[in-house]
Each structure stands twice: as structure tokens, then as C-alpha cells.
Amino acid sequence: MNEELLYMGFYKFTMCAAQVSLSRENRLDLLAHPKVDFLKQRDRPSIYWQDKTLIYSTSGLTARQNELAQHKSVNKMYKEDRPSSIWPVKASVLQAVPSPRLEKLAQAKRVSQEWMEDRPVYTVVTDAAKRTSASPRTVQLAKAKDYLAHSIPSTPQSHQENDNGLFSSETVVAPSARTEALAVPKAEHPQYQHDLEILRHVPASAVHAQASDRVCQLAKPKTRKSIFEGYDPYRISPAAKHADASPRIIELCKPPARRQHYK
Known part of the structure; x- marks a missing residue:
């Protein structure tokens, strides 16, 4: 609150100083005053300050506002619920005779013939089913199917075992020369070199060897400078100072004709 009063006083002082001609010393004092931090004014009602107090005008409601303020009335055609669940039956209804169509529609729906x-959970087996005997065809169909007899053998017939556990040699086929040549395993190449052993002997000449200057120079890592290390963006090389632009560069430097304005 004290900050708001201080700001209002400073604002009035500024407005008065603008109306009255100030001397050079008063103007410097006014400019030397620090600015007010508006972010600290948290409780201000608005960013637009007024010198005068706000005057609220009282006005009445219009005819439309009064009409909208009224509560919604019940429709004139609305009928309340019946006072009781027992409805009075007229005498004409008691003496009425239904038509044949009404009697037909009033009949309960019958169950389909089909x-x-x-079925109950536990089925009952009749005595006739218990005393019956199966036919030869039924016995044949009741046997389990032998899948091994109808399956295709994975090995040729000549290599299958017989009942005695020996291989049958009814049809013996001798392989051809090409088949025997293809059956020979592939040999290694004469110049093929196997992987070196992990643990191998180091000769004495390698242990006492001295590296040359060239090897030491190549063994040093490259020195890489950072991107902006030793870089001067305002430095112009001497070659660029004495360079002459070509006719093509001069042509490209000119603006297009639509942007050239002649005085």
C-alpha cells in the first residue's frame, strides 16, 4: 500500500512538472530519479491509473432483462399424473363384447411343434442298447487308425530295417564317379593361413629394437585445435586485398533491374 501511495505521488509530481516550465537543475533532478518497478505492484487493480476516484453509476434493468429474469412457467396444456393407480372403469367398457380378431390376438402363443x-445331464441307456451286438463294419470303424503304416518313410526302402533288425539289400545301387567326387570333402587352400595363437613367443630382436625418428614422429597423436582457437574473423589476408573481381562477379553483385531506382 505504501508503494502505491508513493507511485501516485510520483505520478502527480510528474504531471505537475510537465505543466510548469522547469529549470535545468529541476529537470536533472527529475531525470535522476529511479524508475518504479511495476512488477512489485501486485495489488494494483489495473495497469491504467486514474487520479480521480471511480464513480459507479446505478442503472435499472431493461424490459428484456426483467423478462429473462422471470422463472419459467408451466405449460397450460400440462396435465398432472393420475391421483391414484386405481382407474375408474366406465359402464360401457364393462358391457363391451370383444371381436373375433381381439380374441385371436389375446390367446397365448403356443410352443412350436418342433x-x-x-436333454438331462445324465443320459439313460436303454436295455435294448445294452443287449445289442456290433456289426463287423462297426468293429472295423472302431479300431484306431495306424498312422505308421500309411506314413511316407524318411529313408529309402533299401536302407530300412527288416523284422530281424538288418538292412534289406534287395536293390543295391553303386554310386557313380561324379557322386563319389562330390562326396569328397572340400580341402583347404594351400595359401590359407590359420589365426595366430593368443600366446606366442616374442623374439629377442623385437624386444631390444629401437624405434626410428620417423616411427616416433608417426606415433605422436595429431594436435587438433578447437574451432575458434586463434581465429580472427576481422583479419583480411594480403592476397584478398590485392585481388581483382572478375566481370562475372561484378555482374552477380549488381542488384536485379526491378530493384534499381534511378534518380
Whole structure:
């Protein structure tokens, strides 16, 4: 609150100073005054300050506002619920005779002739089913299927075992020369070199060897400077100072004709 009063006083002082001609010393004193930090004014009502107090005008409601302020009325055609669940039946209704169509529609729907009740959980086996005997065809169909007899053998017939556990030699086929040549495993190349052993002997000449100056020079890592290390963007090389632009460069430096304005 004290900061707001201080700001209002400073604002009035500024307005008065603008109306009255100030001397050079008073103007310097005014300019030397620090600016007010508006971010500290947290409780201010608005960013627009006024010298005079706000005067609120009282006005009445219009006819439309009064109409909208009224509560919604019940529709004239609205009928309340019946007072009781027991409705009075007229005498004409009691003496009425239904038509044949109404009697037909009033009949309950019958169950379909094809409808069958659900079977019980435990089925009952009849005595006739217990005393019956299966036919030879039924016995044949009841046997489990032998999948091994109908399966395709994975090995040729000549290499299958017989009942005695020996291989059958009914059809013996001798391989051709090409088959025997293809069956020979592939040999290694004469110049093929196997991987070196992990642990191998180091000769004495390698242990006592001295590196040359060239090897030491190549063994040193490269010195890489950073991007902006020793870089002067305002430095112009001597060659660029004595360079002459070519006719093509001069042509490209000129602005287009649509942007050239002649006085």
C-alpha cells in the first residue's frame, strides 16, 4: 500500500512538472530519479491509473432483462399424473363384447411343434442298447487308425530295417564317379593361413629394437585445435586485398533491374 501511495505521488509530481516550465537543475533532478518497478505492484487493480476516484453509476434493468429474469412457467396444456393407480372403469367398457380378431390376438402363443426339451445331464441307456451286438463294419470303424503304416518313410526302402533288425539289400545301387567326387570333402587352400595363437613367443630382436625418428614422429597423436582457437574473423589476408573481381562477379553483385531506382 505504501508503494502505491508513493507511485501516485510520483505520478502527480510528474504531471505537475510537465505543466510548469522547469529549470535545468529541476529537470536533472527529475531525470535522476529511479524508475518504479511495476512488477512489485501486485495489488494494483489495473495497469491504467486514474487520479480521480471511480464513480459507479446505478442503472435499472431493461424490459428484456426483467423478462429473462422471470422463472419459467408451466405449460397450460400440462396435465398432472393420475391421483391414484386405481382407474375408474366406465359402464360401457364393462358391457363391451370383444371381436373375433381381439380374441385371436389375446390367446397365448403356443410352443412350436418342433421344440424339444433339453436333454438331462445324465443320459439313460436303454436295455435294448445294452443287449445289442456290433456289426463287423462297426468293429472295423472302431479300431484306431495306424498312422505308421500309411506314413511316407524318411529313408529309402533299401536302407530300412527288416523284422530281424538288418538292412534289406534287395536293390543295391553303386554310386557313380561324379557322386563319389562330390562326396569328397572340400580341402583347404594351400595359401590359407590359420589365426595366430593368443600366446606366442616374442623374439629377442623385437624386444631390444629401437624405434626410428620417423616411427616416433608417426606415433605422436595429431594436435587438433578447437574451432575458434586463434581465429580472427576481422583479419583480411594480403592476397584478398590485392585481388581483382572478375566481370562475372561484378555482374552477380549488381542488384536485379526491378530493384534499381534511378534518380
